[in-house]
Amino acid sequence: xxxxxxxxxxxxxxxxxxxxxxxxxxxxxxxxxxxxxxxxxxxxxxxxxxxxxxxxxxxxxxxxxxxxxxxxxxxxxxxxxxxxxxxxxxxxxxxxxxxxxxxxxxxxxxxxxxxxxxxxxxxxxxxxxxxxxxxxxxxxxxxxxxxxxxxxxxxxxxxxxxxxxxxxxxxxxxxxxxxxxxxxxxxxxxxxxxxxxxxxxxxxxxxxxxxxxxxxxxxxxxxxxxxxxxxxxxxxxxxxxxxxxxxxxxxxxxxxxxxxxxxxxxxxxxxxxxxxxxxxxxxxxxxxxxxxxxxxxxxxxxxxxxxxxxxxxxxxxxxxxxxxxxxxxxxxxxxxxxxxxxxxxxxxxxxxxxxxxxxxxxxxxxxxxxxxxxxxxxxxxxxxxxxxxxxxxxxxxxxxxxxxxxxxxxxxxxxx
Amino acid sequence: xxxxxxxxxxxxxxxxxxxxxxxxxxxxxxxxxxxxxxxxxxxxxxxxxxxxxxxxxxxxxxxxxxxxxxxxxxxxxxxxxxxxxxxxxxxxxxxxxxxxxxxxxxxxxxxxxxxxxxxxxxxxxxxxxxxxxxxxxxxxxxxxxxxxxxxxxxxxxxxxxxxxxxxxxxxxxxxxxxxxxxxxxxxxxxxxxxxxxxxxxxxxxxxxxxxxxxxxxxxxxxxxxxxxxxxxxxxxxxxxxxxxxxxxxxxxxxxxxxxxxxxxxxxxxxxxxxxxxxxxxxxxxxxxxxxxxxxxxxxxxxxxxxxxxxxxxxxxxxxxxxxxxxxxxxxxxxxxxxxxxxxxxxxxxxxxxxxxxxxxxxxxxxxxxxxxxxxxxxxxxxxxxxxxxxxxxxxxxxxxxxxxxxxxxxxxxxxxxxxxxxxxx
Numbered sequence: 001x002x003x004x005x006x007x008x009x010x011x012x013x014x015x016x017x018x019x020x021x022x023x024x025x026x027x028x029x030x031x032x033x034x035x036x037x038x039x040x041x042x043x044x045x046x047x048x049x050x051x052x053x054x055x056x057x058x059x060x061x062x063x064x065x066x067x068x069x070x071x072x073x074x075x076x077x078x079x080x081x082x083x084x085x086x087x088x089x090x091x092x093x094x095x096x097x098x099x100x101x102x103x104x105x106x107x108x109x110x111x112x113x114x115x116x117x118x119x120x121x122x123x124x125x126x127x128x129x130x131x132x133x134x135x136x137x138x139x140x141x142x143x144x145x146x147x148x149x150x151x152x153x154x155x156x157x158x159x160x161x162x163x164x165x166x167x168x169x170x171x172x173x174x175x176x177x178x179x180x181x182x183x184x185x186x187x188x189x190x191x192x193x194x195x196x197x198x199x200x201x202x203x204x205x206x207x208x209x210x211x212x213x214x215x216x217x218x219x220x221x222x223x224x225x226x227x228x229x230x231x232x233x234x235x236x237x238x239x240x241x242x243x244x245x246x247x248x249x250x251x252x253x254x255x256x257x258x259x260x261x262x263x264x265x266x267x268x269x270x271x272x273x274x275x276x277x278x279x280x281x282x283x284x285x286x287x288x289x290x291x292x293x294x295x296x297x298x299x300x301x302x303x304x305x306x307x308x309x310x311x312x313x314x315x316x317x318x319x320x321x322x323x324x325x326x327x328x329x330x331x332x333x334x335x336x337x338x339x340x341x342x343x344x345x346x347x348x349x350x351x352x353x354x355x356x357x358x359x360x361x362x363x364x365x366x367x368x369x370x371x372x373x374x375x376x377x378x379x380x381x382x383x384x385x386x387x388x389x390x391x392x393x394x395x396x397x398x399x400x401x402x403x404x405x406x407x408x409x410x411x412x413x414x415x416x
Numbered sequence: 417x418x419x420x421x422x423x424x425x426x427x428x429x430x431x432x433x434x435x436x437x438x439x440x441x442x443x444x445x446x447x448x449x450x451x452x453x454x455x456x457x458x459x460x461x462x463x464x465x466x467x468x469x470x471x472x473x474x475x476x477x478x479x480x481x482x483x484x485x486x487x488x489x490x491x492x493x494x495x496x497x498x499x500x501x502x503x504x505x506x507x508x509x510x511x512x513x514x515x516x517x518x519x520x521x522x523x524x525x526x527x528x529x530x531x532x533x534x535x536x537x538x539x540x541x542x543x544x545x546x547x548x549x550x551x552x553x554x555x556x557x558x559x560x561x562x563x564x565x566x567x568x569x570x571x572x573x574x575x576x577x578x579x580x581x582x583x584x585x586x587x588x589x590x591x592x593x594x595x596x597x598x599x600x601x602x603x604x605x606x607x608x609x610x611x612x613x614x615x616x617x618x619x620x621x622x623x624x625x626x627x628x629x630x631x632x633x634x635x636x637x638x639x640x641x642x643x644x645x646x647x648x649x650x651x652x653x654x655x656x657x658x659x660x661x662x663x664x665x666x667x668x669x670x671x672x673x674x675x676x677x678x679x680x681x682x683x684x685x686x687x688x689x690x691x692x693x694x695x696x697x698x699x700x701x702x703x704x705x706x707x708x709x710x711x712x713x714x715x716x717x718x719x720x721x722x723x724x725x726x727x728x729x730x731x732x733x734x735x736x737x738x739x740x741x742x743x744x745x746x747x748x749x750x751x752x753x754x755x756x757x758x759x760x761x762x763x764x765x766x767x768x769x770x771x772x773x774x775x776x777x778x779x780x781x782x783x784x785x786x787x788x789x790x791x792x793x794x795x796x797x798x799x800x801x802x803x804x805x806x807x808x809x810x811x812x813x814x815x816x817x818x819x820x821x822x823x824x825x826x827x828x829x830x831x832x833x834x835x836x837x838x839x840x841x
Binding site: 380 | 657682704731738
């Protein structure tokens with residue numbers, strides 16, 4: 001597959017996507033390689049198959065370097081490499097810019113890192129790219145995914161896609177691996193990418209269709225994305241006995257000011273307008289949410305012993321993985337925030353989160369990557385008890401013609 | 417071809433603000449082959465027998481038999497010599513007036529055994545002179561890369577000053593390894609231990625002369641089974657850290673800390689001598705600057721180096737956590753060997769206090785030793801301690817010193833104090 005320029009291009013790291021009509025997300029002026037059916041790429045470390053365009057191996061977390069990074073949705077040429085790298089400088093070098101594969105110097109002291117994975121001078125552990133990574137497919141769309149402090153592995157995953165211009169379709173997917181299950185870090189990453197690829201490839205829905213048609217099409221796309229994510233989890237489930245891999249799922253598709261969100265589990269999407277009422281768009285599939293529905297206060301329910309018990313998830317043992325969906329038109333400008341519980345555990349109420357984002361943006365600047373990184377840092381400063389993922393899309397002011405008929409209310413909510 | 421492995425046993429989790437990392441590193445060698453057969457150089461053996469006047473009677477006869485038994489174990493082709501030691505050192509074999517050492521074959525073996533058979537007990541004891549001659553003999557054969565000696569004595573070093581002995585030990589350090597044996601109860605454990613420790617060898621008591629031959633045979637067989645001439649333990653620790661100690665903890669306790677030779681500013685080498693097919697455990701302790709909770713850090717690379725090539729490596733890690741269930745756990749191997757090292761110290765301190773007439777300190781120290789032997793399951797130590805103290809309560813370490821104690825029992829406890837039991841893994 002070769003992606004073409006502008007809206008007419010489709011993005012798919014796995015090569016599942018082909019060009020579509022207006023509305024599909026594209027990468028301007030960058031050629032990609034085919035993954036499926038194309039040149040078979042193998043991880044140099046563990047020999048697992050890897051999709052072209054991926055920055056690190058799904059199986060072992062090895063840094064794949066520049067060869068596989070070509071055409072990566074996460075590293076479009078329009079994004080400076082400094083932004084694509086992890087804030088602490090430990091992230092993978094941007095493949096398009098740094099062709100050498102020499103191991104990165106120590107992120108703490110700049111010393112040489114030995115083959116055993118530790119610095120020869122200060123002994124700092126080389127940072128696994130799986131433990132902390134960021135994506136920014138377009139200037140207005142970015143995410144940071146971090147191990148946090150308490151957990152040994154990062155079982156969160158994020159995958160993004162977006163066109164280069166504000167107002168293009170943006171896709172944000174977050175999956176949170178269930179930590180009691182085996183290989184959830186591998187499965188969650190595969191799930192997020194699979195869902196992202198499905199959503200990035202669907203035809204545009206804006207032109208000509210009625211609102212109802214568009215909502216139905218988006219909801220259907222989210223169901224397909226959850227199917228693909230679920231298949232990916234199952235494909236990465238170890239045959240060994242034990243707890244099969246499982247993860248949550250939340251995906252947001254933004255086209256202009258039209259937003260559709262689907263979810264399974266307790267990862268969330270928030271709409272945080274610059275002015276107006278901030279909103280939590282998702283309703284957790286969790287024991288806590290059931291308690292809230294029964295009248296228990298959110299604070300009490302979310303701090304109880306069963307607060308993190310989810311009632312629905314993706315995986316081979318999932319009873320039902322059909323996402324609940326919500327669609328709405330956004331009264332921009334503002335932030336679409338998609339996150340795992342590693343963030344919202346410390347700031348659950350939408351109005352609190354909006355205040356936090358405003359406050360944080362005041363210090364980090366308003367770029368989505370810097371802001372996502374600052375929010376991750378904030379969650380770590382609160383204790384970092386869980387893996388933390390923050391994905392952000394900046395929604396610009398809608399044009400005057402668009403605003404007239406928009407509502408901040410969900411125009412449809414489907415239940416499975 | 418010898419292969420080494422290094423396995424690390426530790427709890428890598430440190431509490432917030434924690435700085436000290438402890439690990440037991442088990443180094444195992446297999447396929448070592450036989451001494452002098454690796455192609456990297458020849459092996460050499462010297463048998464040093466005390467022939468001072470006090471050896472007269474059954475001791476000198478037993479020593480002759482023991483030396484002959486040792487010579488029987490020396491492989492053909494290995495360089496060797498025999499030293500008869502009194503207040504001066506005499507080269508008993510070879511006696512051709514030219515050679516320092518000769519290669520073992522059927523002829524030289526018979527000649528050497530004949531020379532040993534002619535030993536007469538006469539003169540005093542100056543062990544420094546014996547070591548000095550051995551150092552000179554080894555140095556005279558340039559093709560030799562693996563050097564080992566057996567030293568037998570029955571008395572204390574009364575015909576030279578402690579300073580003279582120290583100088584001889586220092587000159588011999590790094591030149592050859594020496595296993596030392598004392599027969600009877602007239603020798604001083606501390607004095608002979610000083611030689612053995614410096615020369616990477618063992619020290620033991622032969623209570624009865626008739627046991628001497630079997631012991632010598634075993635020592636020489638073990639030495640011939642050491643096909644790796646010399647290996648060093650290397651410990652890398654990060655910038656800003658401090659290596660608190662490096663201690664061999666099995667099969668015996670030996671503090672190696674002061675033997676460090678810098679490989680580079682962050683890496684020290686600790687000589688461990690020759691290796692056969694065996695495993696030894698090392699306790700490495702490193703103090704790090706504390707890092708934030710959630711951070712991971714390499715605390716030490718523990719490596720085995722043979723001829724300056726690293727042949728095995730184990731990683732000692734540190735990970736700071738605020739999870740008490742992780743940070744409060746003490747690794748069983750670390751706990752076991754910490755107890756065994758303390759046991760050795762308690763026994764030696766207790767016996768020293770007893771010898772100095774400090775009954776209170778001796779009672780406390782030996783009581784603690786009884787307690788530690790009980791805790792770490794060292795039944796041999798308990799059995800030996802029982803001959804020195806009446807044990808009222810092993811769990812609390814309540815003991816009374818026995819009124820009359822055999823000197824040999826005390827020496828047996830002292831020489832065996834550094835022997836450890838392996839941790840059950």
